[in-house]
Amino acid sequence: MDRFENKKAKQVLLFTDTQGSPLKNRKIRADQISSEFLFGCGAFDTLEIVKPKSEESKAFFEDRMGKFLQLFNYGTLPFYLGRYEPVEGQPMQEETIAAAKWLNARGVTVKGHPLCWHTACADWLMDYPNEVILEKQLQRIRRDVRAFRGIIDKWDVINEVVIMPEFDKCDNAITRICKQYGRFGLVRRVFEAAKEENPGAELLINDFNTTNAYEILVEGLLDMGVPISTIGIQSHQHQGYWGLEKLHTVLDRFSQFGLPIHFTENTLISGHLMPPEIVDLNDYRIPEWPSTPEFEERQAREVCEMYTELFAHPLVRAITTWDLTDGKWLGAPSGVMTKENEPKPVFHAPRNLTHGDWETHTELVTDDQGAAVLYGFKGTYSLKAEEGSAEISLLASSDLPGRIVLQ
C-alpha cells in the first residue's frame, strides 16, 4: 500500500493541439512544479529585504530567503501585537504587506501569526479596562484580516489558549480578558471577528499543549460552532524528538474532528538537548548553544522521519519549521541554515523528500484517442511535448477527462 496515496490524484487528460486535433501516441513530459502540501518555515526575515537596514544587509537576507525558496512554499509572517503595533495606532502594515507580496510573488503562501496571544502582546493595551481591551483586540483582528485579504488568507487566530487564563509569567492584557470572558468566550469572539472579514480564510487555533485539555477545548469550540478551519499543533522538541509513538498519539487525538491539521511550529535541534526538568522552554537561556556535526545528522534524520509520518497522514496539510536559521528562538541550533546562511544537513535531507520522492516527474504516452492518465502528487504540473506545453493543477482525482491544449 502506498502511504502517500492520500496526497496524490489521478486524472485522465485528453491532449490536443491548438487546432483541436488529438495528439495520438505521443510522449508527454509531466513535471510537478509546485506542491499542494505546504512545506513551511518562519519567513520573518523577508521584512529585512523589503525594509532593509543597508544594501549589504539586504543582499545577505536575499541570499537567505533565496535558500528558503529552494525548500519551502509556505511562510509564516509575524503579527505579535507588541511588535506589529508597538505604539497604538502605528501598525507595521506597509512593510508587512510588502513582505507578504514578496513571498506571494515567489510562489509562497503566507500565514499570519498570531492575531491574539498573551505573550509578546502590546503593553499599551494594559492601560484600558477589560471591555476596551477586548474591543481593541477584535478591532485589530478586523483591521489586519481585512488589510491582508488576498495576500494572507491563512491566520493563526489565537495562540496557546489552554494556558492563557493561567499564564502568570507577566501581567498582560490578553490573560486579563481570557480570565474575564473565559477561554470559550474569547476564542469564539476572535474567530467570529476574523471570519467576518475574510469568510474564505483558513483560520487556525494553535497550541503547544497536545494533551486531552487541548482536545476538549477544540471539541467544545466546534460543538459551539466556532469557525475553526484547521487545528494547529506546535511541536518544539528542544528536549528531544517526540518519536513515532507520541506522534501517533497526537495525530490520533486531533484527527477525530476530521479537520485539517497543520504542524505549525516544528523544532528539532542540532545541539545538546534542553534538560527535561525545564517546564517552560523560555526559562532555558544559555550564552551559546552550539550545533555539532553529530547532532546535525540526528536533526536531519529526525526531521525526515517526522515529515514522512506527517506527510503520510491524510489530515495533515502543512508542516512549518519554526526557525529558518540557528540562533533564533532561545538561541537554539534549530535552523535549516547557520546564522551565516550555510545550509546544514537538515537543509538537504528533507529536500530529497519534498523535492525528490514526493514530487512527480514522469513521461505520459497518449493512446490513439490522445488520452493519457496523470497520477501523481497533488500540485501544479507543466506538461510538454513537441507540439507545445501547458500548465495544470492536479488537486483531486476525477473520472471526467480533462482537455489539455498544448500550445
Next chain:
Amino acid sequence: MDRFENKKAKQVLLFTDTQGSPLKNRKIRADQISSEFLFGCGAFDTLEIVKPKSEESKAFFEDRMGKFLQLFNYGTLPFYLGRYEPVEGQPMQEETIAAAKWLNARGVTVKGHPLCWHTACADWLMDYPNEVILEKQLQRIRRDVRAFRGIIDKWDVINEVVIMPEFDKCDNAITRICKQYGRFGLVRRVFEAAKEENPGAELLINDFNTTNAYEILVEGLLDMGVPISTIGIQSHQHQGYWGLEKLHTVLDRFSQFGLPIHFTENTLISGHLMPPEIVDLNDYRIPEWPSTPEFEERQAREVCEMYTELFAHPLVRAITTWDLTDGKWLGAPSGVMTKENEPKPVFHAPRNLTHGDWETHTELVTDDQGAAVLYGFKGTYSLKAEEGSAEISLLASSDLPGRIVLQ
C-alpha cells in the same frame, strides 16, 4: 480570622413565651442538632437492610448503618445501570426507594450515583445502535429522576467524561455514544434530561481527572448553558495523600466558576500505598490489603487535615468518604470501620471535628427586650429554656430579628 466563618451564620432572635411576652434576661440553651454541610459516605449497605438476606444479616447491617448515622448526614446510593437494571425493564426501583426513604427518615440526604457512566454499564444496551442507546440512556435518566423526586434530589448525572470517549478497557454502550455525540453533546443531553424531570435538583458532573482538561470541559459546558449545579471531584488517594499543595491547586482550579464543589469520592487508606506506577487504580488487585495500627493513625490524621481544608473553603459544600468499611472498592483498607463494623481511629478523630469543633453548643442570654444573638455553624438548632423549647434553622445571616416562641 476564623477560617470557618463562611460556614457560620448570625441571627438576632427575639424570644417570647406562648402568650407573646418577651423572655427577658433568660438563659437559653442552643444546641446544634444538624449541619447544613454534608458529611457523606457510601450508603450502599442500606439495601441490605431494606431487602435483607436473612434476619442475622439484617441485624449486622443495621448495626453498621447505625454507626454510619453517628458520623454522616449524607449518603450515596448506587444507580450503576448494569447493577440497577441488569435485565432491561427490571430496575431495582422498589428496594432503592426503600433504602433512600430509610436514610431520609434518619436525617440523611441522599445522592444517586451515577446516571450515566461507561463503567458498570448494562451489557444489554450494547445490542442497540447508537441512536437507540442514547435514547434509552436519556429515558433511564428521566424515569429515575422522576421516580425519586423528593426522595433523591441530588444526582451525579454523568461520571468521568474526560476519559469517556477514550476509555478502552472494555467495549461499552456509553463510550460508543460519547464518541458519536462528543463529550459536550452527550453531557448536554443527559443534564437537560435530568433538569427537565427535576428542575430543583442539585445536578453534579463528577470526575477523577483534576487537571485543566476537566476544568476546560466544565468551562465549555457552562459556557453552553448546560445546567450543572455543582462540580464533583473524586479524590481516591490509594497512592498517597494529595497533601495541601495539590489540594489548594485543585480547589483554586475549580472554584473559578463560583459553583458549589462536592468532594464526591474521597479515599484515604490505612494500609500500604498502591505503587505509583499504577495508572488505572482498578489494575491493582491483591488478595489481601491489610489495615495496620500505624497506617490507621496516618489515615485519621490525613482525613482530619483534608476535611479541615475542605470545610474551610467557601465553595465546598460536601465531602463524601467513598467506602464505609474496609475491603470494599479494590479490597482496600479504606473504610471508617472494619469489615466487622469495628470503628477505626478514622471513625473517631474526624467525628471530634464534625460533631465537635464544627458544631455549635452554647448558652444565649437574652437582653431586657428578650433578644439574643445566635452565631454558629449553619444547620438546625434546638433552643431550650425553662419556659419551653423550639427548633430553628440557621442557614444565613440576617439583620431582621427572628421571633422564637418557646413552648
